[in-house]
Amino acid sequence: MNVAVIDYDAGNTLSVTRALEKAGARVRLTPDPELVVAADAVVLPGVGAFGDCVRKLKERGMDEACLAAYRVGKPFLGVCVALQVFFEASEESSGVEGLGLLPGKVVRFDVGDLKVPHMGWNEFEVVRPHPVLDGLSGEAFYFVHSYHPVPEEDSDLLGETDYGGPFCAAAGRENLAAVQFHPEKSSRAGLRLYENFLRWARSL
Amino acid sequence: MRGFTVFPAIDLRNGRCVRLKQGDFSRQKEYDADPIGRAQDWERRGAHAVHVVDLDGAKEGRPVQLALVRRMAESVNIPLQVGGGVRTLENTRALRGVGADRVVMGTAAVLNRELRLRAVEEMGEALIVAVDARGGIVATHGWQEESGRHILALAKELAEDGVRSVLYTDVARDGMDAGAALESTAEVARLLPTIASGGVRGVDDILALSGIPGVFGAVVGTALYEGRVTLEELLKAASGL
Numbered sequence: 001m002n003v004a005v006i007d008y009d010a011g012n013t014l015s016v017t018r019a020l021e022k023a024g025a026r027v028r029l030t031p032d033p034e035l036v037v038a039a040d041a042v043v044l045p046g047v048g049a050f051g052d053c054v055r056k057l058k059e060r061g062m063d064e065a066c067l068a069a070y071r072v073g074k075p076f077l078g079v080c081v082a083l084q085v086f087f088e089a090s091e092e093s094s095g096v097e098g099l100g101l102l103p104g105k106v107v108r109f110d111v112g113d114l115k116v117p118h119m120g121w122n123e124f125e126v127v128r129p130h131p132v133l134d135g136l137s138g139e140a141f142y143f144v145h146s147y148h149p150v151p152e153e154d155s156d157l158l159g160e161t162d163y164g165g166p167f168c169a170a171a172g173r174e175n176l177a178a179v180q181f182h183p184e185k186s187s188r189a190g191l192r193l194y195e196n197f198l199r200w201a202r203s204l
Numbered sequence: 205m206r207g208f209t210v211f212p213a214i215d216l217r218n219g220r221c222v223r224l225k226q227g228d229f230s231r232q233k234e235y236d237a238d239p240i241g242r243a244q245d246w247e248r249r250g251a252h253a254v255h256v257v258d259l260d261g262a263k264e265g266r267p268v269q270l271a272l273v274r275r276m277a278e279s280v281n282i283p284l285q286v287g288g289g290v291r292t293l294e295n296t297r298a299l300r301g302v303g304a305d306r307v308v309m310g311t312a313a314v315l316n317r318e319l320r321l322r323a324v325e326e327m328g329e330a331l332i333v334a335v336d337a338r339g340g341i342v343a344t345h346g347w348q349e350e351s352g353r354h355i356l357a358l359a360k361e362l363a364e365d366g367v368r369s370v371l372y373t374d375v376a377r378d379g380m381d382a383g384a385a386l387e388s389t390a391e392v393a394r395l396l397p398t399i400a401s402g403g404v405r406g407v408d409d410i411l412a413l414s415g416i417p418g419v420f421g422a423v424v425g426t427a428l429y430e431g432r433v434t435l436e437e438l439l440k441a442a443s444g445l
Contacts (some may be wrong), residue, residue, distance in 0.1 A: 015302055018278050115397065117329050118207065120420070121252050142252070142283060144305075144329060184303065185283045188246055 001198055004039030004117070006066070007031040008056045012184060016045040016079060019184040023194035033065035036091075041201040042069045045184075046081035050106060050147065051093025053081050061124055065101060070101055070176055076202035077132065078178030080145065085173060086178055087149045103152040111164025117146040118163045124181065126159045131200035132169060132177040132193060133159055138187035141181035148180060175204060207412040208442040209287065211255035212246040212397065212435055213425035214276075216240050216269045223426050227375060229263065234362055235429050239272060249435045253283045255401075255423045256304075261289030270302050277303025287334060293322060300330065308371055310334035311344040314358060317365065318363065332399070333367050335392065337361060338375045353418045360388045363396040367444075370398050371423070377403030384409040386416070393418030406433035410441040 005017050013029055017130040020027045020043065028035060036042055045068060046053050057063045070076055078086055087098050090106035096104075109116045126137040136159075148167040151157045158177065159170030169180045177197070183190030215222050217232065221239045225231040237245070243254050256276065266289045267273075270301035277284050286299050287308025296307045306329075313320045314408075323331050336343045337355040347365045355372075362370060372392045374385035389400045393416055400413050403422035413422050427433050 015277065015281075019281055020422070119329050120207075140252075184281060186254070187250075187281050190281055 001025055001202060002040045003027050003043060003198075003201075004036045004041070005029045005043045005045060006036055006057075006062055008053075008060055008062055010046050010048065010056065010081075012047045012080070012182065013043050013069055015182075015184040016043060019191060019194050020198075022190055023198055025194075028054060030196075031060055031062075032098070033061045034041065036062065037066040037068050037072075039069075041075040041198070042077070043197075044067070044076070044078045044082040044085070044178075046079060046083075047083065048081060049092055050081060050084050050090035050098070051096040053085050054096050056095070056096060057085070057099075067101070068202075071165045071175075073175050073204065075197070076176045076196050077202050078176070080180060080182055083178035083180050084147060084149055086171070087151075090147060092147050098141050099129070099150065100172065101176055102149070102156050104150050104156070106147045106149045108147050114164045117144055120188075122161050122163060124159055124161050126170075127128070128155070128158050130158050130170075130177060131203070132152065132172070132196045133197050136193060136196075138190060140186070141169075141179075141183065141186040141189060143181045145180060207420060208410075209252050209399075209421035210410065210438045210442050211253050211316075211421055211423045211437070212251050212428055213255045213257065213401075213423050214242050214246075215259050215425065216288070219269070219272055222259065223429055224259065224346065229259075233429075234373065240276055240279045243276045243284075247280045247282050247406060250439050251282060251435060253285060253305075253421075255307075256281065256284055256286045256288075258286065258288030262287075263289070265291055267299055268274050268296050270298055274302035285332065287332075293319070293326060295325060296323060296331070300327075303329045306330050306332055308332045308334050312343060313367075314344055317361075320362070320365055320367065321384060324368075329368045331367065332371050333362055334371045335362070335375065336373045336375050337388065340388065343375050357413065358397065359392045359395040362436050367396060369420070370396055371401055372398050373401040373423075384413055384422070386412055387414065389419060390416045399423060406432060407437055407441045410438050414442055414444070419445060 160166040161169040183193040264354035272400040283305035399421040
């Protein structure tokens with residue numbers, strides 16, 4: 001299983017790569033859209049602002065590579081802000097279009113007295129069973145974010161976490177799955193997610 | 205939301221894992237584990253994050269152990285919080301570039317408001333400002349100098365400047381197994397979210413600290429390395445079980 005991790009100056013690529021290797025993948029960290037399209041499976045990491053991520057993807061022609069990889073049915077995993085980028089738009093960066101693979105937009109936390117960003121370990125609940133999330137309901141994961149997506153289609157919502165109310169912490173459809181937390185910083189449960197992704201990818 | 209994080213500390217000197225007493229380089233104790241094995245062991249035993257101090261960096265005024273921090277970040281699957289000699293934005297970028305999730309800036313962020321504002325702007329929640337105090341007075345430069353400022357005046361200014369969280373250390377207690385400084389920690393935590401450091405002896409200190417509003421974590425070093433308490437016991441106390 002050759003996994004392409006998209007290298008677009010997004011911060012956490014190194015730890016994502018290491019975690020996938022530990023989970024048993026042959027990983028190629030690449031800034032080359034052609035290698036992304038040619039891989040068996042694709043992982044889009046992400047740290048930072050929605051608008052920055054979209055801009056960096058576009059500068060490298062990676063937006064088209066992501067769309068192509070999704071359309072041809074490649075197993076595709078998004079991490080952290082990549083989950084948000086799969087949606088159509090974000091309050092964080094008005095006027096910037098996301099990849100639009102999932103209908104809905106990304107909104108800022110409105111949680112009263114609770115601190116934003118939501119930072120630290122928090123429990124995750126699976127809403128819709130998915131091979132990538134197998135065995136992960138009730139596990140804690142590491143989060144750092146101020147925004148979260150609101151899927152328009154209920155069927156795209158895969159998992160939730162509670163922070164001043166439940167929010168979408170995992171979403172996906174078809175060959176696409178994405179999580180808001182950082183599995184590469186979430187110890188054993190995080191490694192399990194990457195193992196799940198590889199097992200799912202082999203089965204597609 | 206799990207509210208309280210226990211940060212096992214790994215202090216680096218010459219590539220080794222050591223402890224100092226009260227930040228004094230002449231009072232050093234070395235532990236046998238290499239830092240990478242140490243970090244992996246903390247993760248295996250349930251740590252949700254590790255606190256790393258580059259003591260060579262603290263002495264020289266710039267991060268020195270970057271290659272080692274990179275190897276540690278590659279070797280564990282939990283967040284690393286790293287400090288020691290972080291004086292410039294370039295220093296913070298270098299540490300983040302080798303895999304530090306959060307960077308602790310001390311003296312420079314305390315003394316230089318312009319730098320602090322730029323670091324907040326650039327790093328947001330990835331910046332932690334270390335507030336070190338001896339008897340209520342801010343200590344700087346690896347604790348070897350005192351600034352004459354009161355910690356609460358400083359904490360208020362940090363909160364106004366948008367600093368998201370501070371690491372508060374009572375220097376007199378660090379490495380001394382003296383018990384945590386509950387009152388002064390609580391005062392700082394009223395002003396902004398605080399990680400307590402210095403003097404944590406065991407379960408009672410974790411229970412007390414985790415009950416203080418605004419204190420969201422504690423760094424524990426000597427008590428763990430001396431075998432006075434296990435990480436598992438502290439994690440259990442922190443989770444409220």
